[in-house]
Amino acid sequence: MDRHNCQQWLTRNGWGETPKSACIGCPYHRNAMWRDMKINHPDEFADAVAFDHYVRSKGNYPRARGKVYLHRSLIPLDEVDFSNEEDRGQMGFSFLDECEGMCGV
Numbered sequence: 321m322d323r324h325n326c327q328q329w330l331t332r333n334g335w336g337e338t339p340k341s342a343c344i345g346c347p348y349h350r351n352a353m354w355r356d357m358k359i360n361h362p363d364e365f366a367d368a369v370a371f372d373h374y375v376r377s378k379g380n381y382p383r384a385r386g387k388v389y390l391h392r393s394l395i396p397l398d399e400v401d402f403s404n405e406e407d408r409g410q411m412g413f414s415f416l417d418e419c420e421g422m423c424g425v
Contacts, residue, residue, distance in 0.1 A: 345371040347390045354391070355402035372397040 321329070323340075330338050342349065344357070344364050358365040372390040375381075381388055391400050 344368050345390055347392075349390075351400075351402055352404070354397070354400065355404065358402055369396075369398045 327338060330336070340353070342353070345368050349357075354365075354368075357368065368390065373396065375388045375390070376396075387394070389395065390397050393400055
């Protein structure tokens with residue numbers, strides 16, 4: 321059963337929409353996940369920011385080439401702009417952030 325089938329099963333059985341499971345300080349979060357955490361779970365985001373600063377303060381990662389950051393932009397997490405297109409005035413579309421590449425836009 322893949323993630324999509326699991327989500328469908330949970331919805332059919334009354335569990336509703338389930339968020340993706342990941343560690344608070346996961347460096348593989350996409351901006352949408354970081355943004356959601358910052359807006360809806362500020363305590364968790366504060367923990368992630370603290371961890372982000374902590375990993376740089378220790379600075380002894382033999383396989384790392386330079387400083388270590390949680391965000392792929394390689395800047396401190398609390399300095400990243402997580403605004404999305406709608407925040408910047410772009411009209412929103414109800415495609416659930418999924419593009420199938422078939423609308424011709």
